[in-house]
Amino acid sequence: MIRQAVMNGWFPRRHGAVRARALVALAATTLIAGCQSVIEQTYEPTVSPSSNPQIVEEVQKNDPRAQLGAREHPRIVASYGGEYRDAKTERLVARITGALTAVSENPQQSYRITILNSPAINAFALPGGYLYVTRGLLALANDASEVAAVLSHEMAHVTANHGIQRQQREEAEVIASRVVSEVLSSDLAGKQALARGKLRLAAFSRNQELQADVIGVRMLGEAGYDPYAAARFLDSMATYSRFSAVDPEADQSLDFLSSHPNAPQRVDLARRHARAFGPEGTSGDRGRDYYLAGIDGILYGDSPQEGYVRGQTFLHGQLGIRFDVPTGFQIDNKAEAVLATGAGEVAIRFDGIADTSRRSLTDYIASGWVTGLKPDTIRPITVNGLEAATARASADRWDFDVTVIRFGERIYRFLTAVPKGSSALEPTANQLRTSFRRMTSGEVQSLKPLRVRVVTVRSGDTIATLAARMMGTDRKLDLFRLINAMQITSTVRPGDKVKIISE
Template sequence: MRGMVITSAYAVRHSWRRFLLSGIARPLTVLVATSILLSGCQSLFDQSYEPNVSPSNNPQIVDEVQKNDPRAQMGAREHPRIVASYGGEYHDEKTEKLVARIAGALTAVSENPNQSYRITILNSPAINAFALPGGYLYVTRGLLALANDASEVAAVLSHEMAHVTANHGIERQRREEAEVIASRVVAEVLSSDLAGKQALARGKLRLAAFSRQQELQADVIGVRMLGEAGYDPYAAARFLDSMANYSHFTSVDPDADQSLDFLSSHPNAPQRVELARRHARAFGPEGTHGDSGRDYFLNGIDGLLYGDSPQEGYVRGQTFLHGSLGIRFEVPAGFQIDNKVEAVLATGAGDVAIRFDGVADNQKRTLTNYISSGWVTGLLPETIQETTVNGLEAATARASAERWDFDITVIRIGSQIFRFLTAVPKGSPLLQPTADTLRATFRRITPQEAQSLKPLRIRVVTVKPGETIGTLAARMMGTERKLDLFKLINALQTGSTLAPGTRVKLISE
């Protein structure tokens, strides 16, 4: 959470077996504009589509990024919003040179070698990459931390470059604008009856199918670029495996079946891995083609910031700490904390979700008056009451909306109000104990505690004689699952061993 974030309303979304809290009530037009421009990767693929993975005989040419290019203008307009929503830009000279080197090699063999690109490393621990029209490419430092060689980063960048050269952003805009208009008409004419809902669902399916076709095309072009640039064409499949393993590692419910989330922005990993391998076979058997670029990649990410940045506070196991704000709290055991720019989110079993953020308190209202000031939907006024939280002025209340029950806790420190919103399915017995844990553990931290907080970084080390996966994993920081995370960020399989002289990644201060 970056300092103080002023939000105007709360909204709740339920995703397949996971519950996240939306932070800012934004107009529909803003949400639509952002979704149009991000080339999000959809999850299911039409396996009847048989692409040609040979070098392109008919490249799809787009103009070089220029001020008078409408594509570039679109990208330039959205660029500041993207950067702000992902924690700003991440600047490190050697890491930026690494990404530029990879992108340069890919550009030379792209569908349009004259296309210019503006590549931004986003200061976010999330694992993501996407493109805007006009050659704006984005990759998060979280993705760079997970990758294990230059070929894997090249696989991601080539895929996103393919979205640009194939004009997917423009095509998607036209299709989504039509769907938005159609959806608005359906909503107005048919209201919320069954026919209206079915019509809206059909519109979403058409959008998903269109996006899947785009993703297939970008996959094919991307793998071709990998091979022609001299990188390992099988890197795309390898990194898809790593992303699937990371998703499993971070999941609150690792055994949950995610395949039914039809409109998920994450790929259906097993199917997509096989498709990527099929495309790569055009360049020969696995292990016989291309340079992985592992050594210069590791040199480029040594010292890379890992996880949360100091401006957003730190997650350490079940604890959130923020040195600048001078606070800390804990979530119950088994919860997964997601520290986003706009708020701290946490999800647990039983569809329990927590949101934490803060607002400036300029009016000096009582906290009971603040709770009842209109920002809580479904508030039960009779439940509002004053209290204290570890000696701090506080107030609590309950709310109920649709299928959810909520606990609201607000705490004042100086001119700031910190807010907890806990949500559970109606009637769940987990609401009270979850909210109690938050209140019991929220407190100020001492100046000494704040000073001791340091960010985590990727450290590249060389395996010495006698060192094992276990002894190296024991040096990991910032996680209770040291062995699992060490194997994950180094793409090590069960039964793997490390020979002396091998270079590996550790996470430490």
């Protein structure tokens, strides 16, 4: 339900094939190959917001389906780690939204803006004026006009009633799918009909995104912001996607059934519409100084409730545990689990469950939650003084190592997946399990969250010396350039303000 309602209109998703295949194996999820056809779609630039915007009160009174926003709001907040509370940052976002609302073609539209306590780079809208932006996005942006570009795009979704239209279209496709499966006797004919329905839905969604882009750029310019900020931040997003990918050479473009046009197309369209306000660099305010002041000190990366990633190490002070992944692996700290992926299609999943039964760990492994378990491989072990057990499993073209460790009132679980027959299984799983241990009291006390710190460049500072002050990453120079939107040829001058990541 949430995936259907949320409009991730701004952000290209990563499609690194290695990462996807390995993590899907861990989740025991079936992949269905999509249709590879290409259809032509027309682009109509003369669009405008709906003349009948649905604000929260009207939604609840007139259209039961449009109560989706109010109903889904608590779930959205919970799934993104709650709301991020910081008065200074909240005032900053409210200031930007107020400027955009004043130039909206539907100024009576009301909005509820929530900063989500998530390091993810995202923003989206729900029907009824619910807007969401993550603290991760605020940390990546470099001025007010870039955040205004994101918010104006999402406000356009609301004023154009895209949420309601999208839900109605998806409901129609569900009904059509049922008819196809029940009426058509030919499997081939049925698959072709379903594929055509998906293509129509994908084209519809992409047109919504392009409409929101056009409306958003117009709002940017009329609010006095730099109208080229949309194109600029889309470029930053593409750079972030490449930086975050496990396989930098993997295809970063969107697949055809994605609901969004690819980034190069959108950058080109955004620049084309921005030219209506004048050449780049000649119109609009970026609002850099007050923006940087508003995000100075904002939490960066993981929160204490989620635990922290420091290079190749995961640490959770509240739970008192830590472990290391092999060199070259990338850790992705999700709300439901810690995931890590490395070369050779190797993937790791780590999570924990409440230990209510206190049964033996060998019995726990054999209790039916592991698909393809090989019972004769189950054995008890000890990990740094803690009770543990391991086993092997095999399913489809994957081999798995399962390791469970009891600590306190929880059972912690490592699941390592490799392609069938790979020699990487034992060394990877062994490094994980042997690195798992209790944190010392000193380690817990010294563990602090990372934050964005805005610093002023001094005489003698260079990009290299500033990047050396970055914490929480082995790729200090790359991350410094990324969060400051700097190119290889960029330089700094005394008096410039830049962002670094530190405690």
